[in-house]
Amino acid sequence: MAIKLDIATYPGNIINNQFVPTPQTRSSINPATGENLFEVPIARKEDLDVAVAGAKTAFKSWSKTPFSERAKLLLDYADAIEANQQELALLLTMEQGKPLSLSNNEIERSLTWLRAFATMELRDEILQDDAEKTVYSTYPALGVCAGIVPWNWPILLGVGKLGPALITGNTFIMKPSPYTPYCNLKLGELAMHVFPPGVVQVLSGNDDLGPWITEHPSIDKIAFTGSTATGKLVAASCAKTLKRYVLELGGNDAAIVCEDVDIDACVPKLAMLSFLNSGQICMLAKRIYVHERIYDTFRDKMVAFTKSTIKTGSGMEEGVVVGPIQNKMYEKVKGLYAQIEKQGWKTALAGSAQDSASGGYFITPAIIDNPPEDSSIVTDEPFGPIVPLLKWSDEIDVIERANASKAGLGASVWSRDVKRAERMARQLEAGSVWVNSHFDVDPKIPFGGHKESGIGMEWGIEGLKHYTNSRSLWVWK
CATH class of the missing domain: 3.40.309.10 (Aldehyde Dehydrogenase; Chain A, domain 2)
Known part of the structure; x- marks a missing residue:
């Protein structure tokens, strides 16, 4: 079905395929004018808890959904974004400041990325096979994954985390940058019409939300893009619960x-x-x-x-x-x-x-x-x-x-x-x-940083593996 966005309305965060309003709201600015943009929600800790609980519930069925069905929904999602490209490009330029041509380029790349992820299936690998046994390397999904998205490429780096999480069988919670919350909330609004409840959720908040996410005991993996200084804080926070993380940090x-x-x-x-x-x-x-x-x-x-x-x-x-x-x-x-x-x-x-x-x-x-x-x-x-x-x-x-x-x-x-x-x-x-x-x-080639530019890789089959556990399965005959 056709889904058309009203880019000026933000009735709440997207939790379990519902708009969930919050008592407090905030607005970001248009960096070309200094003027305030639209009011967006400020998530509370209880909102995050509800979202995580919904994601855990959804994971039970989503992780068992056949790859072909997950891929179809990812393609449907790309189609929904494409149908709203003009509106999203204008919104992206308003909130991020980049030229409209570059906003369109970012969205077009995002569509390419989603459609590529829909073709990338992690299959079991046979490590040994003889008369006595077969040993496989298998890749079960982690569970609830969260993406902390930066302000410079909010759409591409948002779907660049969402796509790999979903295609490998995880559920996903997206946290936009407080500087650029608008397009990411609209991505969540489109996702409401495509995925089952709890599979994709988007929470806008202030500076408290990031630490709540990285420390949450029921979130299994963090994908973070941002500064090296903040990345070190994310790693330290994730260590408290030994959750997995991938960090794509600053460069020079x-x-x-x-x-x-x-x-x-x-x-x-x-x-x-x-x-x-x-x-x-x-x-x-x-x-x-x-x-x-x-x-x-x-x-x-x-x-x-x-x-x-x-x-x-x-x-x-x-x-x-x-x-x-x-x-x-x-x-x-x-x-x-x-x-x-x-x-x-x-x-x-x-x-x-x-x-x-x-x-x-x-x-x-x-x-x-x-x-x-x-x-x-x-x-x-x-x-x-x-x-x-x-x-x-x-x-x-x-x-x-x-x-x-x-x-x-x-x-x-x-x-x-x-x-x-x-x-x-x-x-x-x-x-x-x-x-x-x-x-x-x-999208099919992994990238990431050496030294203080990050840990782990995103994209490509190697990047997809970071959304799974590596499990050795011994089958004795």
């Missing part, structure tokens, strides 16, 4: 550009992959190491491309690439821009924090010209539209510099010599490494 991705690249082809890609979504993506290029032989030319062409092509403004405006900073990160990024003069960093492109008359959180891109390696712009993830270019001449040295970060989410090497680039790429300490690209993701 290095991109190494070799002297033989086609500069005119490389510059537009790396500029976009530095400033996309206002730099508010953990897997963007955050440190660009350019060989000294081509450094000046590369720098000048990147500055020219950014000036001519990377437009800053409201996500509703045509041609905008850099929308507003989404939330209080604006002050952090402003502070980083203020460090440029204090630290004596040379700018290839100055950038500025705009005091918009409309109240929006707008910051134009900045490119820092070969700062010292120990500068905060190099060592810390800025999560804004600012990127340093750094010179290198020796392969061993640049790989050591790229690996010096505590983060290890992504990295890339750019070169016409693919064998050389692959050899260098294999030495980079990151969960995803690309040659002649950056920030490629696919």
